Amino acid sequence: MRYPRKVRSGLGDVLRMAQWLVALTSLIVCVAPPANAGPPGRRLSAPAFYDQAAPTIATVEFVQEFVSGGQRQQTRSWVDGVVISDDGLVLISGRVRFPQRSKGRLAGGSLPQLVSFSLHFADGREHQAEVVAFDDDLNLGVLRITDAEAGQTFPHVRFRDSFKGEIGAGLRTMTLYTESYGRTPVLGAATITAKLKTLDNVWSLSGVSTNLLGAPLWDERGAVVGVVAQVPMSPWAGRQLMPDLSGTIGLPHGHFADFLAACRQEDSRAPTKGSEPTVDKGEAGWLGVMFEPLGRKLAEHLGISPGGGVVLSRVVPGSPAEAAGLQALDILVEMDGDRIDVESESDSAPFAQKIRTYSPGQVVRFVRERASGQRSEVAVTLTQAPTSELHAERREDEAFELTVRELTLDTRLAHRLEPGATGVVVDGVTRAGWSGLAGLKRGMIIQRINKLEVTDLDSFTDAMSRVQQTTPAKVLFFVRFGKTTRFHVAEPDWTEGQDGNGG
Amino acid sequence: MTQHHGDAILRPMRSSTLIALLLALGTTLACPGFVGATDLQTSIQRVEARALPALVNIQPVTESYTRGERRKHASVGSGFLIDPEGHIVTNYHVAGKASQLMVTLSNKERIEAELVGGDPLTDLAVIRIPKEAVTDYGLTPLQFGNSAQLRAGAFVLALGSPLDLARTLTFGIVSNTERYLREGMTLPTGERTGEFNTWIQTDAAINPGNSGGPLVNLDGQVVGVNARGAVLADNIGFAIPATTARQVVADLIATGEVTRSYIGVRFQPLRDWEELFGMEEPRGVLISSVEQGAPGETAGLQAGDILLSYGGSPLLVRFEEELPSLYQRISETKVGSSVALRVLRRGQSEELDLEVSTVSTGKLSGERFEAEAWGFTVKEITDQMVFDLDLVSGDGVLVEGVLTGGPAHRGRLGRGVVIESLAGEVVTDLESFKSRYEELKGTKPGAVLLQVRAYESLRYVLLQMTSDSAPTGELP
Numbered sequence: 017m018r019y020p021r022k023v024r025s026g027l028g029d030v031l032r033m034a035q036w037l038v039a040l041t042s043l044i045v046c047v048a049p050p051a052n053a054g055p056p057g058r059r060l061s062a063p064a065f066y067d068q069a070a071p072t073i074a075t076v077e078f079v080q081e082f083v084s085g086g087q088r089q090q091t092r093s094w095v096d097g098v099v100i101s102d103d104g105l106v107l108i109s110g111r112v113r114f115p116q117r118s119k120g121r122l123a124g125g126s127l128p129q130l131v132s133f134s135l136h137f138a139d140g141r142e143h144q145a146e147v148v149a150f151d152d153d154l155n156l157g158v159l160r161i162t163d164a165e166a167g168q169t170f171p172h173v174r175f176r177d178s179f180k181g182e183i184g185a186g187l188r189t190m191t192l193y194t195e196s197y198g199r200t201p202v203l204g205a206a207t208i209t210a211k212l213k214t215l216d217n218v219w220s221l222s223g224v225s226t227n228l229l230g231a232p233l234w235d236e237r238g239a240v241v242g243v244v245a246q247v248p249m250s251p252w253a254g255r256q257l258m259p260d261l262s263g264t265i266g267l268p269h270g271h272f273a274d275f276l277a278a279c280r281q282e283d284s285r286a287p288t289k290g291s292e293p294t295v296d297k298g299e300a301g302w303l304g305v306m307f308e309p310l311g312r313k314l315a316e317h318l319g320i321s322p323g324g325g326v327v328l329s330r331v332v333p334g335s336p337a338e339a340a341g342l343q344a345l346d347i348l349v350e351m352d353g354d355r356i357d358v359e360s361e362s363d364s365a366p367f368a369q370k371i372r373t374y375s376p377g378q379v380v381r382f383v384r385e386r387a388s389g390q391r392s393e394v395a396v397t398l399t400q401a402p403t404s405e406l407h408a409e410r411r412e413d414e415a416f417e418l419t420v421r422e423l424t425l426d427t428r429l430a431h432r433l434e435p436g437a438t439g440v441v442v443d444g445v446t447r448a449g450w451s452g453l454a455g456l457k458r459g460m461i462i463q464r465i466n467k468l469e470v471t472d473l474d475s476f477t478d479a480m481s482r483v484q485q486t487t488p489a490k491v492l493f494f495v496r497f498g499k500t501t502r503f504h505v506a507e508p509d510w511t512e513g514q515d516g517n518g519g
Numbered sequence: 520m521t522q523h524h525g526d527a528i529l530r531p532m533r534s535s536t537l538i539a540l541l542l543a544l545g546t547t548l549a550c551p552g553f554v555g556a557t558d559l560q561t562s563i564q565r566v567e568a569r570a571l572p573a574l575v576n577i578q579p580v581t582e583s584y585t586r587g588e589r590r591k592h593a594s595v596g597s598g599f600l601i602d603p604e605g606h607i608v609t610n611y612h613v614a615g616k617a618s619q620l621m622v623t624l625s626n627k628e629r630i631e632a633e634l635v636g637g638d639p640l641t642d643l644a645v646i647r648i649p650k651e652a653v654t655d656y657g658l659t660p661l662q663f664g665n666s667a668q669l670r671a672g673a674f675v676l677a678l679g680s681p682l683d684l685a686r687t688l689t690f691g692i693v694s695n696t697e698r699y700l701r702e703g704m705t706l707p708t709g710e711r712t713g714e715f716n717t718w719i720q721t722d723a724a725i726n727p728g729n730s731g732g733p734l735v736n737l738d739g740q741v742v743g744v745n746a747r748g749a750v751l752a753d754n755i756g757f758a759i760p761a762t763t764a765r766q767v768v769a770d771l772i773a774t775g776e777v778t779r780s781y782i783g784v785r786f787q788p789l790r791d792w793e794e795l796f797g798m799e800e801p802r803g804v805l806i807s808s809v810e811q812g813a814p815g816e817t818a819g820l821q822a823g824d825i826l827l828s829y830g831g832s833p834l835l836v837r838f839e840e841e842l843p844s845l846y847q848r849i850s851e852t853k854v855g856s857s858v859a860l861r862v863l864r865r866g867q868s869e870e871l872d873l874e875v876s877t878v879s880t881g882k883l884s885g886e887r888f889e890a891e892a893w894g895f896t897v898k899e900i901t902d903q904m905v906f907d908l909d910l911v912s913g914d915g916v917l918v919e920g921v922l923t924g925g926p927a928h929r930g931r932l933g934r935g936v937v938i939e940s941l942a943g944e945v946v947t948d949l950e951s952f953k954s955r956y957e958e959l960k961g962t963k964p965g966a967v968l969l970q971v972r973a974y975e976s977l978r979y980v981l982l983q984m985t986s987d988s989a990p991t992g993e994l995p
Contacts, residue, residue, distance in 0.1 A: 306976060314981050317966050330976040344977040345970070387979075432909070432974065464823075466795075467865070492795045494823065499909060500785060500808040501822045505792055 060238040062203065065188060068238050070201040071171040072099045073231075074135040075192045076145070076159070078112050080128035088412075090131065096191050096231045097135060097159065098240070100276065102169040104143070104161030105283060106135065107243070107276070109230020110150050112157065133159055138192055138199045148283055151275045152300075153369055154267065156230060156243065158279040173232060175269050175276075176239035181208050181219055187241070187266070188234040191227060206233060206244075208266065218245065219266035233266055242268045301374035301398030304335020307367075309358045310347055318347070318387045324357040325349040325385070326367060332425070333435060340396040342384070350383035376400040402426075410443055411473050413480050416491075416506065417449025418442065420462065422473050431461065431498060438471035439463040439496065454506035456493060463501070464494035529702050529757070530750045531612045531642070532681075532730040533596050559674070562737045566676055567688060569739035572625045573600040573661040574678045575607055576685040577632070577646070577731065579617035581708075582887075584896035585934075587922030589889045591618070597679030597732030598622070598646065599741065600660045601768065605648040608768055609731030610746050611637040612706045614644045622648060623685060626656050636775035638767050639710035639883050641759060642746050644731075645771040661733055664740025666719065666760035669696050677723040677745050677756065679732025691723030691754065693742075698757060699840045710883050711907065715847040717840055718757040719743040725756025734758040763847075779850035780877035783813020783906075784820055786846075788839050796825055796865060803827040803863065804836035804845060810906065818860065818875035825863040827870065854879045883907075886949055887919060892960040893967070893982050894925015895932055899949035908935075911972065915939045916952045918971070926982040932971065939977075940970040 060068065076097040081090045097108040112130065133145040145159040161170070189204040210220035221233075224244050232240040245267035310325040328346045331337045342348075348356055351370070358367050374380060375398070382394045403409075408421040420440040423433075427441055439461040445452045456462075462470050465479035466488070483491055487510040494503055577596045582589055596613030600606070607622065614620060615637030622632045630648055637644035652658070673693045681687050697717040704713045721734060725748040734743035743758025770777045785808040793801040803825040809815045820826075828834055829848065836845055852858055860873040885899025897916040898904075905913045915937040921927045938946050941955045959967055969980040 308978065311981075313966070313983065314979055317968060317981055318979070327979060329978050344975075345979065429975075490792065490795055492792070499811070502807045503787055503792075503805060503823070505790070505795065 059236045062188075065234065065238050066190075066201065066203050069173070069188070069190050069234060070138050072173050073097070073190050073192060073201065074099070074106065074137045074141075074143075075194075075199060076106070076108055076112075077134045077136065079131040080112075081131050082128035091128075094194075096228065098232045099170045099172040100158075100175075100240075101172055101280065101283075103283070104145075104164050104168075104170045105148065105279060106145060106159040106161065107230070107232070108157050108159060110152070110155035110157045111229055113150060135159075135161065136192075136195070136199060138201050148279045149275075151272070153372065154272050154275060155245065156272055156275065158276065158283075160283055173234075173240045175273070176235060176237070176241050177269055177273065179235050179239070179241035179268070181211065181217075181241065181266075181268060183208055183211060186236065187221070188236070189224065189228055189231055189244070190234075191231060204228070206266070212265075218268065218271070221264040221266045224264045224266075240269065242266045243272065299376050299400050300372035301376050301378055301380075302336065302401035303371050303380070303396060303398060304332040304337045305342065306330040306332075307348075307364070309360050309364055310349075312359060319389060320347055320385050321349060323349065323355045324359045324363070326356055326358050326364070332429065334425075336396050336399050340394050342382075342394060342396070345387070347385045347387075348382045349385050350381075352381055371398070374398050408441075408443075409473060411440075411477060413451075415484065415508065416451040416480070417446035418451040418456065419444040420473070420476055423461065427461075431459075431496075433461075433496075437461075437496070440470055440473055440476045442495075450491075450506045450508045451493070451504075454491075454493065454504040456495065456504055456506075457497075460495040460497050462493055462495050464492075466492050529700060529747050530727075531610065531707055531747050532725055532727050532745065532756075533594050533610070533613055533707065562674075563676065563690065566735055566737055566739045569659070570599075570661055570676070570678055570733065570735050571686060571688070572657075572659050574625050574686060574732065575599065575648075576623040576680045576683075577607075577609055577613055578621045578623070579614050580619040581616045582618050584887045584889060584898070585920040587895045587920040587925060587927065588891065589887075589896065595680055595683045595728050596730045597728065597745070599678070599731075599733040600648075600653065600658055601663070601741075602660050603650060603653050605650040605653050606635065606768075606772055607632065607646045607648065608733075608744060608764065609644050609646060610744065611639045611642045611644045611710075611712075612708055612746075613731045614646050615639060616708050617646075620646055622646070624648075624652070624656060624658065625686060626658075628652075628656060636771035636777075638771060638777045639706055639708065639712055640777070640779070640880075641715055641763055641767050642706060642712045643744065643759065643764055643767045643771070645768055661735070661739070661741050663761045663765045664736055664738065664742045666696075666742045666762045669693055669719065669736070669742050669760075671696055673742075674737050675721055675723055675742065676735050677721065677725055677729060677732060677758075678735065679729035679745060681724070681726035681728045683728050687729075689724040691721050693719060694722050694755070695720040697840045699843070700757070714843065715850060716759055716763040716843050718746075719760055721756050721758060722754035723756060724754065725758075729756070778854055779880040780852040780854050780856075781813070781880040782815040782818075782849060782875050782877055783810035784808070784815035784826075785810075786826070786836065786842060788842060789825070789835075789837050791837075796823070796863070797868075798825070798863065801837055802833070802835060804834050814875050814878055818873045819871075820860070820862065820873065820875070821864070823865050827861040827863055829860060830858045849877070850880070852877050885917070888916075888949060888953055888956075890927075890956050890960070892984070893927050893956075894922035895927040896920045897938065897949065897952060900937070909974075910937060911974065914948075915946050915972070916949050926984055927980070930969075930980045930982050932969070932980045932982075933973070936971040936973045938969050939972050942967050942969075 074097050076095050079090055079092050095109055095112055097106040100107050135143045135145055143161045144163045145161050148158040148160050150157040185208045187206040189206055191202050193200045193202060206221045206223040208219045209222045212218050212220060228244045231244050233242040235241045246265040306329045307326040308329055310327050325347050328344055330344050331342050356367055358364055379395050379397050384394050385391050402425040405424050405426050408424045410419055410421045412419045421443040423439055423441055442456055442458055442460045445456050464470055468479040470476045470479055491506045575598045577598050581592050596609055598607040598609035601608050614634060617634060620632040621629060623629045630652055632646045632648045635645040635647050671693050675693055677689045696719055698720040699717050700713060704711055706712050725745050729745045732745045733741045734745050736742050742761050744764050745758045747757045749755035767777055784806055787805040787807040789801050789805050806820055806822055806824045806826055808822055809820050854877055858875050860875055862871040862873055864871060881903055882901040883903045885901045887896060887898050889896045896919045898919045900913050900917050918934055918936050921932050921934055940946055942959055944955060946952045965984055967982040971978055971980055
């Protein structure tokens with residue numbers, strides 16, 4: 017359930033809302049309009065704003081399917097969405113892609129599949145929707161309403177770019193109560209408490225709770241000027257924009273305007289169901305390094321030119337960085353002519369993000385300095401990022417109640433496997449299933465089943481279908497965990513599915 | 520429904536504090552007259568008279584380095600005299616890392632003892648009191664019995680200082696003679712243990728403080744060294760068998776250490792899996808894992824091989840209780856000798872003859888050192904640590920602890936990383952670290968650059984000394 021706190025203390029929230037309204041009003045009085053505010057807009061009174069915004073927001077109910085403990089499960093969760101176009105595009109948080117907390121266990125590292133979306137508006141309208149695209153960096157997504165009648169238009173928000181977002185500026189938020197409270201729209205208020213110099217001027221916010229992640233931020237004229245981008249909550253919320261910062265972040269519209277434009281284009285190009293749920297903004301380039309901020313004191317001590325930089329802690333084997341000759345402890349100070357002005361942990365994310373704006377095949381020129389005083393230029397041709405554990409392909413064996421995934425680079429690095437090592441990774445296993453009773457556990461790497469080598473998902477499937485055909489009394493799994501190997505023997509009961517519960 | 524069963528925690532039985540509290544909870548139990556078992560009573564009384572004089576209460580002061588500075592800890596354990604020379608057997612986790620040892624004898628006299636040697640892999644240690652004390656106080660040493668002949672059900676007494684209650688006798692039977700323990704195989708001192716022995720399980724009460732005390736039979740012979748008990752369970756205690764202890768103690772007295780052979784091979788019991796490995800009858804033992812670069816790999820052994828014989832004598836290991844004696848047998852091989860192996864390989868009908876050259880296990884854990892001025896402690900890296908901690912090499916020193924608020928902590932030095940270089944010079948071992956530290960520790964205020972490694976990742980750590988980083992002890 018997404019809104020348990022509201023259900024339990026609805027009255028408290030109403031009172032708090034009233035306090036916020038008072039605070040908001042005083043702020044609006046106090047804050048001078050920005051110097052170049054663009055075309056003059058009319059300040060909307062709170063009740064007028066309420067009436068205008070309420071029909072644009074919906075509770076988005078989404079169903080996720082994932083494999084946990086070797087079994088397929090579904091969870092139903094809710095998130096806020098806002099309609100952004102008259103033909104029914106809906107902006108939501110990218111958190112819907114990640115496992116949600118539920119009564120059952122979280123998915124065992126696997127990315128859940130999004131099975132369905134349904135929208136519930138305060139006025140009783142209900143619609144089905146599907147994914148247009150997600151953006152990993154922004155952690156935002158756009159849905160398209162699929163069951164609109166011909167010519168039907170939707171009340172939607174409009175965006176404003178010229179908003180300056182001064183410190184102390186008040187913003188409006190809106191969410192819906194749960195169904196049992198009649199999906200009443202709830203007005204809220206947020207305040208910009210700081211402007212963070214990193215990430216190109218994002219806002220630190222107060223007055224925003226976790227269920228508003230991805231929700232719009234309105235200015236006093238009733239235009240959307242940003243979204244809530246990060247709220248301290250479970251690590252499952254998705255990519256953390258700023259891992260070091262545990263505050264609430266507001267993302268100005270300028271940051272995601274391109275994404276929305278791309279979604280609109282995508283939508284007009286393929287208005288029917290079944291289009292690819294990705295925006296064609298190109299694959300992100302991959303460098304293949306781990307790094308940390310250089311820090312002023314260390315830079316001074318090593319005699320590195322002032323202005324920031326990153327120290328490479330690891331160069332991934334087989335990566336473009338390795339091919340270009342980068343090494344651990346190299347210090348990168350410039351990237352394509354610009355200083356890498358990373359000084360602290362919180363400055364690091366923009367550097368990583370900037371690399372992802374490049375496409376595979378593009379060349380990035382770094383200036384590298386070393387503790388020895390050597391300064392040189394290094395050109396790296398980026399490649400496509402390797403598949404990660406989260407996105408790895410998975411296969412399921414129902415009889416053995418076992419799910420495996422392909423061996424991805426991040427798993428290799430985590431297990432410190434030598435480059436030639438092969439196998440499939442146990443991703444989920446039912447403890448009382450045949451493979452669970454044999455002692456197979458998540459994270460083990462299956463390298464052989466009976467006499468058949470398992471090098472990848474296909475050879476795993478082959479080996480398991482061979483087992484299915486021959487129905488042996490004992491099945492031998494040879495697994496690796498870290499650097500040790502071990503044998504596990506499953507003793508399947510092949511008569512199990514044949515009697516009793518009718519198939 | 521999933522059924523939960525409470526997992527008992529196996530814990531070494533060294534006592535620390537909390538004793539007063541536990542005593543306060545104690546109640547008086549009236550003991551009714553016991554008739555009809557006079558023989559048993561006589562036997563127990565004889566054992567008491569025979570064994571109690573050899574019992575000692577050990578009060579070690581041990582040093583820990585895990586918080587980034589050298590810290591002292593006091594605890595309590597037990598031990599027993601085994602010869603007129605003043606040698607006392609106890610657990611490694613009681614005395615193996617003691618910087619100071621005081622013992623209270625059965626006549627309540629308190630004297631100082633010294634450490635002779637310790638063996639973490641069997642959790643045994645030997646300490647010594649002056650032999651004059653043995654004669655002057657008329658102490659009588661205990662003898663080891665033959666634990667191999669022990670049967671479940673045999674009466675036994677545990678002697679020791681549970682909760683520092685010195686000269687305590689508890690009574691029970693041997694519950695099992697060959698218990699194999701999978702859990703709790705790490706000592707409080709950090710080393711792994713228990714690889715080379717099964718355990719004698721007893722229902723004679725074993726509590727914290729019993730560690731190192733003798734488990735004796737009704738002939739007054741030591742059949743085991745009490746070492747651990749199951750917490751959250753009743754009357755489940757474990758002792759190291761006398762046959763293991765006798766050998767280890769002899770080695771420790773002779774050389775101060777136990778030398779073992781090592782081939783870097785892990786085994787699994789064969790159970791009823793013979794068909795899966797191409798055999799009609801169960802033979803040999805299954806090789807489950809071969810450590811890279813170890814003698815076993817050099818010899819050509821592979822995971823999945825069945826080792827049929829070692830040094831000419833055939834093997835059969837079907838159950839995990841049989842594993843410790845196999846590891847023990849390999850460890851007893853003369854270091855550096857060549858041993859003939861016979862192997863059955865999957866998919867091959869021919870048996871292979873291979874030869875393995877053993878190497879010494881070496882030291883399990885390294886010496887420690889406190890870099891006081893910098894607020895961290897380091898440890899020498901031994902070959903076994905390279906394997907246990909999966910380190911990239913044996914070069915450098917391992918950071919064992921970082922003192923909160925110190926220069927290392929401020930510089931974000933982490934526990935468990937390896938220092939590879941110090942102010943531009945390569946650190947090869949603990950000695951090179953120490954000498955470089957002595958040169959540099961006066962650098963204040965100033966900065967010292969470390970290059971550290973965590974597995975495949977490298978980073979710089981800058982230790983910044985401020986003029987006030989070492990407290991002078993003066994009041995403002």
